[in-house]
Amino acid sequence: MAAPAFRILDEGDELIAEHNGSMISQLSPWPSKRSQDLWLVDLEEEKKLYVAGGIRQRVGDRSVWIEVATFGDPANRYLSIVAAEVFDDVWLPMIPLVLLTLGVATLSVRRSLVRAANQAETLMPLESSSRIDLSGMPSEAASLAATINSLIDRLAVQVKAQRMFLARAAHELRTPLSIITLELGGLEDARLRRLEEDGRGMSGTVDRLLTHRSAAGGARAVRQ
Numbered sequence: 001m002a003a004p005a006f007r008i009l010d011e012g013d014e015l016i017a018e019h020n021g022s023m024i025s026q027l028s029p030w031p032s033k034r035s036q037d038l039w040l041v042d043l044e045e046e047k048k049l050y051v052a053g054g055i056r057q058r059v060g061d062r063s064v065w066i067e068v069a070t071f072g073d074p075a076n077r078y079l080s081i082v083a084a085e086v087f088d089d090v091w092l093p094m095i096p097l098v099l100l101t102l103g104v105a106t107l108s109v110r111r112s113l114v115r116a117a118n119q120a121e122t123l124m125p126l127e128s129s130s131r132i133d134l135s136g137m138p139s140e141a142a143s144l145a146a147t148i149n150s151l152i153d154r155l156a157v158q159v160k161a162q163r164m165f166l167a168r169a170a171h172e173l174r175t176p177l178s179i180i181t182l183e184l185g186g187l188e189d190a191r192l193r194r195l196e197e198d199g200r201g202m203s204g205t206v207d208r209l210l211t212h213r214s215a216a217g218g219a220r221a222v223r224q
Contacts, residue, residue, distance in 0.1 A: 009065040112141035125156040170206045177203045
């Protein structure tokens, strides 16, 4: 594979500098067409960097004709040059935009998390309408808020199940305790007074459970 070639001519066709200039002289239309300021030829259309060309340049008060020919990429410089141009022309101009985008995204996520935290302080697990509002949140914050909503939904199911169990147990215990208390009250044995007091105490506990459940349901109805 031939090495790259170049040559530089002055206005009088005198050679100023060259490297493998004989290769270019076989391709160049100069000096016979010196009026032509630019020329370019594909040496092999199917291969990259097999090209030759020349251009006229002003150097001070005189003109020079610079011609170059490349025969492939023997030093494997093509990719490094392309990478450098991409970095200079694409990535460097994008750095401010990337930094600005990251800053805006960080600020947006932070504001969304603060809003979600404020909403979380007022959440009522047993109210289905009391959940963190996901509208307008970026996906990162919305994913966390949705997880919190799902956790609260599961907690609400457990609380409701616990309250139903307590209410059912209280109802089932209330009548037997009342009967036992009445039966003990009709007996004259002084030793049964302690059992009677214990029965009344258990009945009071059951009544408080039922009252608490009714009060919780009433409070939810008022808020709704």
